[in-house]
Amino acid sequence: MANINDVARLADVSIASVSRYFSKPELLSKRAYGRISAAVAELNYHPNALARNLLKSRSGNVMVLVNDITNPFISQVITEADKAAQARGYSVLLGITHHCAATEEKYIEQIRSKVADGFLQLSATQRPRQMAREQCIPYVNLLECPHEHDLPSVQIDNVAAARDMTQLLIDQGHRDIACLKGQFSDDYPSPVTTDRVEGFCQALNKNGLTMRPEWMLQGDYSPASGVEAARQLLSMSRRPSAVFCANDYMAIGLIRGLKDAGLRVPQDISVSGFDDVDIARYNNPPLTTVSQPIDQLGRAAMHLLIDIIEGLPVTNNTLRLSHTLVVRDSTQN
Amino acid sequence: MANINDVARLADVSIASVSRYFSKPELLSKRAYGRISAAVAELNYHPNALARNLLKSRSGNVMVLVNDITNPFISQVITEADKAAQARGYSVLLGITHHCAATEEKYIEQIRSKVADGFLQLSATQRPRQMAREQCIPYVNLLECPHEHDLPSVQIDNVAAARDMTQLLIDQGHRDIACLKGQFSDDYPSPVTTDRVEGFCQALNKNGLTMRPEWMLQGDYSPASGVEAARQLLSMSRRPSAVFCANDYMAIGLIRGLKDAGLRVPQDISVSGFDDVDIARYNNPPLTTVSQPIDQLGRAAMHLLIDIIEGLPVTNNTLRLSHTLVVRDSTQN
DNA sequence: TTCTTTAATGAAAACGTTTACATTTGTGAT
DNA sequence: ATCACAAATGTAAACGTTTTCATTAAAGAA
Numbered sequence: 052m053a054n055i056n057d058v059a060r061l062a063d064v065s066i067a068s069v070s071r072y073f074s075k076p077e078l079l080s081k082r083a084y085g086r087i088s089a090a091v092a093e094l095n096y097h098p099n100a101l102a103r104n105l106l107k108s109r110s111g112n113v114m115v116l117v118n119d120i121t122n123p124f125i126s127q128v129i130t131e132a133d134k135a136a137q138a139r140g141y142s143v144l145l146g147i148t149h150h151c152a153a154t155e156e157k158y159i160e161q162i163r164s165k166v167a168d169g170f171l172q173l174s175a176t177q178r179p180r181q182m183a184r185e186q187c188i189p190y191v192n193l194l195e196c197p198h199e200h201d202l203p204s205v206q207i208d209n210v211a212a213a214r215d216m217t218q219l220l221i222d223q224g225h226r227d228i229a230c231l232k233g234q235f236s237d238d239y240p241s242p243v244t245t246d247r248v249e250g251f252c253q254a255l256n257k258n259g260l261t262m263r264p265e266w267m268l269q270g271d272y273s274p275a276s277g278v279e280a281a282r283q284l285l286s287m288s289r290r291p292s293a294v295f296c297a298n299d300y301m302a303i304g305l306i307r308g309l310k311d312a313g314l315r316v317p318q319d320i321s322v323s324g325f326d327d328v329d330i331a332r333y334n335n336p337p338l339t340t341v342s343q344p345i346d347q348l349g350r351a352a353m354h355l356l357i358d359i360i361e362g363l364p365v366t367n368n369t370l371r372l373s374h375t376l377v378v379r380d381s382t383q384n
Numbered sequence: 385m386a387n388i389n390d391v392a393r394l395a396d397v398s399i400a401s402v403s404r405y406f407s408k409p410e411l412l413s414k415r416a417y418g419r420i421s422a423a424v425a426e427l428n429y430h431p432n433a434l435a436r437n438l439l440k441s442r443s444g445n446v447m448v449l450v451n452d453i454t455n456p457f458i459s460q461v462i463t464e465a466d467k468a469a470q471a472r473g474y475s476v477l478l479g480i481t482h483h484c485a486a487t488e489e490k491y492i493e494q495i496r497s498k499v500a501d502g503f504l505q506l507s508a509t510q511r512p513r514q515m516a517r518e519q520c521i522p523y524v525n526l527l528e529c530p531h532e533h534d535l536p537s538v539q540i541d542n543v544a545a546a547r548d549m550t551q552l553l554i555d556q557g558h559r560d561i562a563c564l565k566g567q568f569s570d571d572y573p574s575p576v577t578t579d580r581v582e583g584f585c586q587a588l589n590k591n592g593l594t595m596r597p598e599w600m601l602q603g604d605y606s607p608a609s610g611v612e613a614a615r616q617l618l619s620m621s622r623r624p625s626a627v628f629c630a631n632d633y634m635a636i637g638l639i640r641g642l643k644d645a646g647l648r649v650p651q652d653i654s655v656s657g658f659d660d661v662d663i664a665r666y667n668n669p670p671l672t673t674v675s676q677p678i679d680q681l682g683r684a685a686m687h688l689l690i691d692i693i694e695g696l697p698v699t700n701n702t703l704r705l706s707h708t709l710v711v712r713d714s715t716q717n
Numbered sequence: 718t719t720c721t722t723t724a725a726t727g728a729a730a731a732c733g734t735t736t737a738c739a740t741t742t743g744t745g746a747t
Numbered sequence: 748a749t750c751a752c753a754a755a756t757g758t759a760a761a762c763g764t765t766t767t768c769a770t771t772a773a774a775g776a777a
Contacts, residue, residue, distance in 0.1 A: 104437075411756090
């Protein structure tokens with residue numbers, strides 16, 4: 052592969068001129084420009100980003116630290132974040148942890164070695180933000196920032212959103228409402244998880260409703276855990292008339308499980324989701340759910356991160372975007 | 385940030401020893417090892433990957449060139465590919481093109497500048513493989529390699545898979561079968577698209593069936609296009625008894641559209657999918673579909689690519705993995 | 718022509734590593 | 748004590764850029 056010296060030699064100019072050809076061509080004489088242009092074409096030269104990165108001590112990459120990208124909500128958020136990154140000259144480096152601390156640690160080590168200029172955490176573990184703070188590495192938490200933290204973060208108000216959705220169920224006439232909560236890992240609490248349960252409980256309390264303990268079902272945000280929750284529900288002597296699910300995927304699994312047992316949704320039991328992933332509207336029945344502003348979440352988080360990376364002034368580093376309820380057919384009186 | 389010189393100075397050794405501390409610690413005396421160890425800890429030193437990359441002229445990244453990652457099939461494949469990459473010391477750099485040629489070109493330029501050591505193309509455009517061949521850049525096509533090409537590729541036999549699924553519909557007693565084909569872009573043909581249509585037609589011919597031209601429906605692999613196809617289907621005077629869909633997402637949308645019009649699936653009309661994405665089994669009704677070996681596809685493609693990157697001998701660079709049919713409830717006699 | 722100013726170009730340092738090679742130190746044998 | 752040999756360590760070049768600063772060339776003014 053030809054390097055800048057080869058081009059300079061062929062064009063009979065210095066390497067500085069070749070460098071300028073790419074960065075500040077207006078500084079070159081037409082003569083030099085032409086010669087370099089020809090040499091570049093002849094040698095099929097492309098500047099080596101590795102060398103540039105070393106010199107500028109910038110990789111141009113942003114690492115996205117995430118447990119799992121197969122959930123459409125996550126992949127949609129990442130897509131939007133990637134768009135923003137591209138728009139500002141950065142690329143997204145995947146850091147998929149599969150809920151594994153050791154894997155996470157490996158990525159953290161990579162970040163320290165400057166493989167990325169900063170990172171976006173879409174999970175709830177402590178280690179990454181601890182590292183970000185200690186090492187002063189540009190960091191933004193997307194979706195899962197604990198309340199007490201002062202680190203940059205972007206998310207919706209999950210408590211309020213869960214409360215609103217539960218209130219909707221109550222307003223539809225439900226009194227016996229179960230909650231299918233999620234949990235990513237046994238090791239650490241996830242704000243998304245606790246907040247949604249909190250909002251659910253707040254709504255019940257506000258309306259003077261109490262919940263039977265066995266109606267607090269435990270899933271893991273997967274459709275399979277929704278099916279399992281249906282099994283539990285079906286085995287109960289007294290069943291709720293509605294189930295508030297902490298995400299769409301569990302709601303979809305739950306509906307699947309209920310239907311397999313011959314129950315009708317929403318006639319026999321209402322089910323609400325959370326996230327409004329793309330397929331929510333195509334489900335049978337279409338899912339009543341909480342819509343998160345996916346595009347804004349991804350965009351805002353990435354722009355915030357890049358502002359931090361580039362040392363731009365950041366006015367507000369903890370963004371709380373607004374949710375909306377989407378009423379479809381999976382819930383009714 | 386401390387660099388290798390700082391560590392060497394503090395530990396009173398040469399930078400070579402510090403370098404060896406990380407790469408070949410067994411070469412060091414216990415004495416030197418201890419001093420360096422202490423210095424590294426004190427200075428919180430982490431080797432700079434940018435410098436190492438430049439020297440070794442390797443980025444340790446693999447770019448995944450893909451139109452869209454929000455389809456679960458794609459994100460699942462990428463997840464598996466990423467696992468394989470991690471296992472071999474590489475990271476995945478996202479190159480999401482959104483079906484945009486200009487964006488694709490930008491990524492290609494990045495690859496040429498050595499931001500990645502090679503790339504995995506999950507789309508059908510010509511430009512990337514042309515570049516790979518001309519510039520001798522490690523390349524593997526995953527899912528979308530045209531037949532005549534000799535470039536490394538990994539995919540299933542889409543013609544056979546589509547034929548098998550269509551045959552299944554025929555075996556279930558269907559004679560009036562429509563096809564909902566996909567299309568990613570008007571600009572270029574996608575092998576996946578043409579192959580699946582080809583397989584569909586082969587099965588019809590083999591069984592002496594002819595298809596009404598209006599039953600060849602055109603979608604774009606999105607659920608929305610499935611809904612649209614349902615609309616078209618419903619407006620026809622004569623309707624098919626089954627629809628072979630080129631992917632699960634369109635099948636899901638199609639079913640949604642049919643149900644909205646009061647039709648029952650599969651009683652009134654059977655619908656088959658393709659890919660067996662994770663939610664296919666949770667759909668209502670659960671989708672009869674073609675299962676692709678997602679994990680193997682991702683793994684094999686990434687390992688093949690890295691073998692090429694590392695100059696390892698490659699025995700077979702065009703892998704055709706096997707599919708299976710998954711019969712669930714969206715089809716019946 | 719000579720001087721001044723601006724435009725164009727070049728020389729060289731710097732980024733932080735790895736590694737081939739040279740050198741020093743250590744060990745055991747004589 | 749001397750030597751041979753291995754083990755440990757150090758020196759310095761190299762990777763391919765960007766950029767500062769100095770220098771040269773060109774252009775305009777006197």
